[in-house]
Amino acid sequence: MTDTPMEDRHPMTGNRMSDEESRGSHGIEHHKYDVVVIGAGGAGLRAAIAAHDAGARTAVVCKSLLGKAHTVMAEGGIAAAMGNLWPDDNWEVHFRDTMRGGKMLNNWRMAQLHAQEAPERVLELEDWGALFDRTQDGLISQRDFGGHRYARLAHVGDRTGLEMIRTLQQRTVQLGIDVFMECTVTDLLKDGDKISGAFGYWRETGRFITFEAPSVILATGGIGKSFKVTSNSWEYTGDGHAMALRAGAKLINMEFVQFHPTGMVWPPSVKGLLVTESVRGDGGILKNSEGKRFMFDYIPEFFKAETADTEEEADRWYEDKKNNRRPPELLPRDEVARAINSEIKAGRGSEHGGIYLDIASRRTPEFIRKRLPSMYHQFKELADVDITAEPMEIGPTCHYVMGGVEVDADTELSAVPGLYAVGECSGGMHGSNRLGGNSLSDLLVFGRRAGESAAAYTSGLGDDRPAISDDDVRAAEKHALAPFESTGGENPYSIQQDLQQKMNDLVGIIRTAEELTQSLKEIETLKERARNLVVEGHRQYNPGWHLAIDLRNMLLVSESIAKAALERQESRGGHTRDDFPGPNPEWGAKNLVVSISEDGESVMLNPQPLPPMPDDLKKFFD
Template sequence: MPEYQTHPYDVLIIGAGGAGLRAAVEAAASGVKVGVVCKSLLGKAHTVMAEGGVAAALGNVDDRDNWKVHFSDTMRGGQYLNNWRMAELHAQEAPARVRELEAWGALFDRTTDGKILQRNFGGHRYPRLAHVGDRTGLEMIRTLQDHGIHSGMDVHMECTVLSLVMDSGRVAGAFGYDREKGHFILWPAKAVVLATGGIGRAFKVTSNSWEYTGDGHSLAYRAGAELLDMEFVQFHPTGMVWPMSVRGILVTEGVRGEGGVLRNSEGKRFMFDDIPDLYKAQTADSEEEGWRYTQGDKNARRPPELLTRDHVARCINREVKAGRGSPHGGVFLDIAWIKQHIPKAADHIKRKLPSMYHQFKQLADIDITAVPMEVGPTTHYMMGGVRVDGDTQMSTVPGLFAAGEVAAGLHGANRLGGNSLSDLLVFGKRAGEFAAKFANENPAGAIDDAQIQDTAKTALEPFDRGPAGENPYQIQYELQDNMQELVGIVRLESEMQLALEVVAGLKKRAVRAGIAGHRQYNNGWHTAMDLENLLTISEAITRAALMRKESRGAQFRDDYPEKSADWAKHNIIVRKGDTGEMVVEKRPTTPVRDDLQQIIGEFK
């Protein structure tokens, strides 16, 4: 019988990125006992990678901005499949959440009158992103971390959750292991908040690190929760494409916000060729108007480079496929050209985009103040996830909450840049608040030792098979190739059917994974244990993408290239069926509340 330690909490938070830490701060403030479990060291979660900024209608740079405009921008970006209640709360509460960070020590860049500076970003009508150069995520996670460590939460660093412990349909805690020793740990909890981030590691070219294996999505699914919109995976238009070893690393949209332009091998700004009807009225007619917009001219409209991410990614994909790409299979992103307009442009670029300058200089030997970058799409963000109640963030499983990327609803079919950092603040806070409330109003669930022993036994099996078993890294690589090739930016029925067969084959191999060595900090073992989650969410993405027979937002079907009026009113739910099979359902969206519908009309 495998042994385990026990650490009970009122509220257990899984994940210590922005959403997890904000939830922890909120729950701890209400007086309950809070534990945070994170896969890495504290402060290393992917929030640190967020570059461009946090979207909040502060109106510091353009006083025409307010929550209604932000709300309607978010809905338009999401192609109206969003959970409108979440979009409403998000737009209303983001300004307060950003100001609160300043009270906790965050230092955003300033306007000339000393307020928080805001920058332009794709899909946002006005300059809306509070930022710190291009390292906004680092500033946010450090602020939350440094504030959080004095608020009384316990942090279990480098621990991974393997399963949620259930008590007759409600959550009773979580069970997992610590990386350092490989020991098992039980965290009994009255309420659990999933804040595990995304699924990027299911794809080969991704901006995500090893951690993002869809753990929260898969844990929730296995616990019986409903997943929503799993077909919508965001491919960020600009990742690095060269050298090979850095392929996928993010190049912030802030480059385009500061005036960077996309060109093909013929030197043409191809984004002017294809502007969707939904955005025609808001997009610049000329290069000159686009430039004025990036420099703060309130009468100018945004350049087409700042259209939504799904659209820009597809346009880049099209240029490359048409043979008009850059030498390493991307297109050119040029910020150096602004020297035509700005004196001392090199210094200006280094000040506005310091991490990008550093990243290209160090990893690719390229000086972005002098020459264009080569960029191409990279798997970046999961719009789909755990279906939650917009107000409380509770999933369909009592006591199980989700916030940030692992939760679904706010972004609909496509997320606007900057809306993720604000998402995790607004809904991290709400999840923490309502999880604490749930913990105060409900007794602890019963812990079923059989479930725990079952999980522990399965976890240790790779050691029994030893090095003779399947290599877990190879299974992961094959899955990544499969998803990249067959369920990527452009999707097709026949390819996705094939992808399902590949996933089924890999599932059989994953249960035969073997590993050498012992339990202490064994990366191979960790990789073997992550496989189940990766395979589960890969299947969910593929099945949902197959069902949605239309192209909308992040989902582009070559066999159904148009939007469908019917699918405009439907979400897709993925859940575990009674006999363990994956059930995929088409479900009508809830009609938008009248006053909100009016706002959408007003800011069309």
């Protein structure tokens, strides 16, 4: 055992780093790469693998430990039109389902590429060792999910995301890609208008670190921790969204926040924890406190031709899926979440403020334990509920943001040269509402494209690579340390708690102009309070300091969501306005683009027309 301090060791090998490698001009740890990926979920790891395979020296930087990404919570499966159960399924049908689920606000080119390339990405994952459930013929099994015409989700029980992360993580380590774990990036660095790298710190020691790289790929996930009730883990504080804005990129579709219909509601310690859509895909039904299967009362006109009208017709669908209309529990998530919310508001909710999800009366205990092992253990261990014998109490929970960094569909390049975004922190692919299972195939398809594009961009620069500015590093360091310099200010936890409550109450699943206007006033007040945050103690092991840094991002992203939600005067997908209850064709032809003000303290909105869809794709919607 050597006495070399841990902060002087390489994050992967544990070897002492050279002075040139480990120290920059400020005594800050410094590294040079061709491509740096921020985030180690499915999108980040797939992007890193692609960049490495394209010849780029690549690193992955993640807030948490490798393998702990929020992708593991995507339990149901990977949407891909492989046709293993229904030969009639193909990319055209998947494309159509995705566009209709997003209420036609999707970037059509992204939806097209996603549908076309998803099957190949799933097979690639299998080649790397993913162990999918099989059909009787030995093919990858596929299950039903809301909004999908056919059963097309490749799955591993209800632990698909975990298997994806395990496979991609193993591949990343096998290839020798450097991974900087428990390392938070706080700022993107630029040379003129081009990305030159990133600045961050080790969460354990508090010591600063810089990454010099012409290409940075953001794969930081979502924004759920700005809301009180969420399925998201602690990392989801909108870091990628906010850093991209401050670097000069734009955000799109930020008003569209998906509230997953089924999150746990009891006990309070696990409120919001995800209950996979696989429960409904495998036959679970929704009931109110009166025992009524209420979803038949909420079938929108848009889906009536494809949705069962009676319980008998819905029940037949599970036995003869090709020729019968699907049960209303498998409508897109936004429709189901609104229906559940309406039942609760009408006083027909469960004992703890949710409604009931029942699979026990529909499937045998053996079937449930085999197909839904995680859900069985989750409810048994956390709520003392046996889902093979009794219904679950569930309710909507903030789950996914459709909005994110505006990128080129083919390359995932933002408006800033050298800055790419993939996964949940990118926008456009899902329009106003994401279909279940499309997130995991989204990660694979566009992660690969971003990695290849970033490597090609760096290679094309030759020796003319952008450099990190000492002044920018000093500014980033000063801002990160600001909470230690303040006196007489507030604890960051009190501000986060107030932000979460305000977002839940005023920018939640049902919105009004009055509440949204109030939310923007509240956010401005919170921003003023956050300017005088106080953190006590030292930089080592200091979660209060971590949160103080995260709050900067959470407030900026929350303002983006609220401002866009106030501007969009219609209801569409994940955005529901009580004062504008229906969709408006005028709004259905444009997106709202968010950019940052010159002082970097507030957001601005501009409408932008949707890119026109070519005629050969329009025919699918005639």
